[in-house]
Amino acid sequence: MRVDGQSFRTIWPDGDCVRIIDQRHLPFRFVIAELRGVADVAFAIREMQVRGAGLIGATAAWGMWFAARESCGDSASLLRLAHELAATRPTAVNLRWAIDRQLTAIRQALDPVETAFATARAIADEDAEACRRIGGHGLPLIAEIAARKPGRLPVQILTHCNAGWLAFVDFGSATAPIYAAHDSGIPVHVWVDETRPRNQGARLTAWELERHGVPHTVIPDNAGGHLMQHGRVDLVLTGSDRTTRTGDVANKIGTYLKALAARDNGVPFHVALPSSTFDWQARDGLTEIPIEERSDREVRWIDGEDEAGNLVSVRLFGETSPAVNHAFDVTPSRLVSGLITERGCCPATEEGILRLFPERGATASSF
Numbered sequence: 001m002r003v004d005g006q007s008f009r010t011i012w013p014d015g016d017c018v019r020i021i022d023q024r025h026l027p028f029r030f031v032i033a034e035l036r037g038v039a040d041v042a043f044a045i046r047e048m049q050v051r052g053a054g055l056i057g058a059t060a061a062w063g064m065w066f067a068a069r070e071s072c073g074d075s076a077s078l079l080r081l082a083h084e085l086a087a088t089r090p091t092a093v094n095l096r097w098a099i100d101r102q103l104t105a106i107r108q109a110l111d112p113v114e115t116a117f118a119t120a121r122a123i124a125d126e127d128a129e130a131c132r133r134i135g136g137h138g139l140p141l142i143a144e145i146a147a148r149k150p151g152r153l154p155v156q157i158l159t160h161c162n163a164g165w166l167a168f169v170d171f172g173s174a175t176a177p178i179y180a181a182h183d184s185g186i187p188v189h190v191w192v193d194e195t196r197p198r199n200q201g202a203r204l205t206a207w208e209l210e211r212h213g214v215p216h217t218v219i220p221d222n223a224g225g226h227l228m229q230h231g232r233v234d235l236v237l238t239g240s241d242r243t244t245r246t247g248d249v250a251n252k253i254g255t256y257l258k259a260l261a262a263r264d265n266g267v268p269f270h271v272a273l274p275s276s277t278f279d280w281q282a283r284d285g286l287t288e289i290p291i292e293e294r295s296d297r298e299v300r301w302i303d304g305e306d307e308a309g310n311l312v313s314v315r316l317f318g319e320t321s322p323a324v325n326h327a328f329d330v331t332p333s334r335l336v337s338g339l340i341t342e343r344g345c346c347p348a349t350e351e352g353i354l355r356l357f358p359e360r361g362a363t364a365s366s367f
């Protein structure tokens with residue numbers, strides 16, 4: 001995607017290192033950071049310099065290139081570094097998927113470092129291409145809604161968190177159909193949930209949509225139900241960090257409440273995801289998907305810019321009240337109207353998913 005006229009991906013190799021957009025500073029500063037080894041990659045994922053399922057996977061893939069270099073052909077140390085990367089964040093399955101794929105490739109390679117580089121590049125390119133295709137497959141959904149409300153446009157779409165190009169290598173999952181609709185001349189307007197506690201919606205999704213010229217409005221997380229009750233949302237479109245083979249969707253905390261409100265108000269609730277976000281081993285999202293619990297600091301404090309343009313952190317409530325920070329929740333498949341993948345759209349059921357991915361009838365992890 002373009003930032004001030006220049007094309008960017010969220011991650012790219014540069015000589016011996018890997019460069020990323022450090023998302024902790026957006027939307028106030030556009031900072032490029034440099035990763036030089038496995039420790040840098042682990043820090044970048046854990047501290048959310050990079051975040052979002054697809055980008056976490058791509059970053060881990062580049063991390064495995066460093067791991068191949070740092071392990072110098074020693075398979076025990078390669079595995080130790082792989083586990084170090086895998087332990088950074090538990091919910092987005094793209095992390096494990098990318099490491100797993102790298103391990104398989106490296107173990108079969110004559111030149112592990114060269115193979116790890118090629119595999120990381122392929123994972124990043126495939127992520128971008130999958131998201132581009134998701135845009136194409138999701139476009140008719142928005143076009144159909146537009147056709148049903150002539151004279152009452154734009155199509156009103158509500159999204160939660162950031163499943164935009166910043167969460168992937170390019171294009172995004174939930175935002176790809178939105179960009180495709182906007183680019184093809186369909187008037188759209190996006191309600192952007194702020195997405196407490198880290199505000200990925202307000203800070204990242206709004207920034208992305210603004211850069212692309214897509215009309216949008218940031219709303220507090222608890223406003224979506226009210227807007228739906230008043231007919232001001234035509235479609236809820238989110239991403240996913242992990243989706244079971246039966247269609248249960250783990251996504252940023254608060255997604256479940258939007259799905260409940262959507263169901264109560266007859267608003268379709270769709271989830272866009274590349275196939276790297278399916279957990280083919282998991283059947284029950286509530287019991288089988290690990291939910292990350294992050295530091296309570298993210299609830300207690302808020303980061304932003306003051307009127308003088310200084311980046312500041314502000315304490316939000318009394319120091320002695322306990323706080324808890326579950327980063328994701330699970331929306332059961334029964335509340336999901338449909339999935340949008342790089343192979344097309346399907347119902348959020350095992351049967352529907354396997355119709356698009358028949359080769360996943362049985363799978364095993366090598367790691």
Ligand code: MRU
Binds near residue numbers: 052173238
């Ligand atoms: O904690 P994050 O920012 O890595 O969470 C990921 C997300 O941004 C969302 O849950 C998103 O909707 C799915 S990731 C494409």
